[in-house]
Amino acid sequence: MKLAVVGGGSTYTPELIDGFARLRDVLPIAELVLIDPAAERLELIGGLARRIFAAQGHPGRITWTHDLDAGLDGADAVLLQLRVGGQAARNQDETWPLTCGCIGQETTGAGGLAKALRTVPIVLDIAERVRRRCPDAWIxxxxxxxxxxxxxLLTHGHKAVGLCNVAIGFQRKFARLLGVAPERVELEHIGLNHLTWERAVRVDGVDVLPKLLAEHGDAVADDVRMPRALLDRLGVVPSYYLRYYYQHDAVVSELRTKPSRAAEVAALERQLLDLYADPALAEKPELLSRRGGAFYSEAAVALTSSLLGGGGQGGVRGGVRSDVQGDAEGHAQDRVPRDGRDGAVGGAVGGARGDVQIVNTFNNGTLPFLPDDAVIEVPAAxxxxxxxxxxxxxxAPLFAGLIGNVAAYEDLALEAALKGGRDRVFSALLAHPLIGQIDYAERLTDELIAHNREHLTWA
Known part of the structure; x- marks a missing residue:
């Protein structure tokens, strides 16, 4: 099996490599190629990757290249983890929206739109190369x-699934608080990427979310950085990203008083690259845990294994019964749950209870208030x-309303990313619930274009 990682020069690639090494029985990799235009970084990270494999006794071969086409040749799966414009562009995404009194963040609001406009054309170009060089590969x-x-990717006909580490992060944290093994914890995770809620937390099929909030509510609230009273009132656990919606003005004030996350990450990256240069280092350093992407490797291994027919194990687990599972090959939406638990499901480790994981994929009627081609983040076979x-x-309408609003913005954002044009950018910003005012949208449109002109072919 050959895997290609586009963006292999990322400083958190060693997290991925560590997971590949530890979980080699789940995902037996014969060849792993790291692809990145940053030759010097790639050399450092590729060398560390080889040492990690060797230290853990992994027999797979690791190579690296800046030649995208050559790296893709013959791949069975391609993992995309790129950042167009690097941390410098991210720093802009996180700062210029604040001048308008709006959230500065790399995945939502005006900054998130800027990242989408820079990223979508590049990703689609990569995907077309995947189609030519390794047409059977999953992205x-x-x-x-x-x-x-x-x-x-999906609307252009590519074999693709989206992955986020929010769900697996919650699973691991809840397991630790509850004192149980992670594989026993099932999540009822629902929403859009970076706009999700945990509606149930099941241990061995029993929902323990009320107990979790009663006994560990303060710890959970601290983790998502929202008031404990809000979690108790909602009866769910919102993802950290809901702060930007539920506490917008407070977060803007907070962000204005401290360095951007991009600046923090840039400093961490410099330290990490110094560590990676040590030829004696043969494991991911502890400092990497502060970089982000926790548990990404486990989720990526499980998902890739499932897509390639290996029945991935070790990812996020969910409460799915045999009558809902389908055959883990795209038929689960035709099944109807019959055991009285209202169809509640979660993301799951593959294996004994079904190959179900929390991913980003087409809605296809799952949330009836969204178009079929909206992409949602939910448990899937x-x-x-x-x-x-x-x-x-x-x-509930409290959650469905916000999902519908953000999904409409994402539709406009994708149109702007594909077709360009100031008017399309303005429409997307006006539709976003964190903006939604004419004056803000006009000003942010001009700022976005000014800060991203080198990445926008139409500007």
């Missing part, structure tokens, strides 16, 4: 904004024919 997209990028969302309980 696993970890590139933000995952929902918009994955929708671009995953197999060699792709990902098929599982049936879900009806969603």
């Amino acid at each position: 696993v997209d970890f590139t933000n904004p995952v929902g918009i990028v994955t929708r671009a 995953v197999g060699p024919r792709g990902a098929s969302p599982l049936p879900l309980r009806p969603l």
Whole structure:
């Protein structure tokens, strides 16, 4: 099996390599190629990757190249983890929206739109090369904004599934708080990428979310950085990204008083690259845990294994019964749950209870208030024919309304990314619930174009 990682020069690639090494029985890789235009970084990270494989006894071969086409040749799966414009562009995404009193963030609001406009054309070009060089390969997209990028890939007919580490992060944290093994924890995770809620947390099939909030509500609230009272009132656990919606003005004030996350990451990257240069280092350093992307490797291994027919294990687990699972090859939406649990499902480790994972894929009627071609982040049956969302309980208006609003923005954002034009950028910003005012949208449109002109062919 050959895997290609586009963006292999990322400083968190060693997290991915560590997962490949530890979980080699789940995903037996014969060849791994890291692809990146940054030759010096690629050399450092490729060398560390080889040492990690050797230290853990992995027999696979690791190579690296700046030649995209050569790296893709013969790949069975392609993982995308690129950042167009690097941390410098991210720093802009996180700062210039603040001048208008709006959230500065790399995946949502005006900054998220800027990232989508820079990223979608590049990703589609890569995908076309995948189609030519390795036409049977699956594309696993970890590139933000995952929902918009994955929708671009799917609507252009590519074999793609989007992946985020929010769900697996929650699973691991909840397991630790509850004192149980992660594989026993099932999540009812629902929404769009970076706009999700955990509606149930099941241990051995029993929903323990009320107990989790009662006994560990303060810890959970601290983790998502929202008031404990809000979690108790909602009866769910929102992802950290809901802060930008539920506490917009407070977060803007906070962001104005401290360095951007991009600046923090850039400093971390310099330290990490110094560590990676040490020829004695043969494991991912502890400092890497502060870089982000926690548990991405486990989720990526499970998803890739499932897509390639290996029945991935070790990812995020969900409460799915045998009558909902389908055959893990795209038929689960045709099944109806019959055991009285209202169709509640979660993301799952493959294996004994079904190959179900939390991914980003086409809606296809799962959330009836969204178009079929919207991309949602929910539990899905995953197999060699792709990902098929599982049936879900009806969603309360409090959550459905925000999902519908952001999904409409994402539709406009994708149109702007594909076709360009100031008017399309303005429409997307006006539709975004974090902006939504004419004056803000006009000003942010001009700022976005000015800060991203070198990346926008139409500007």
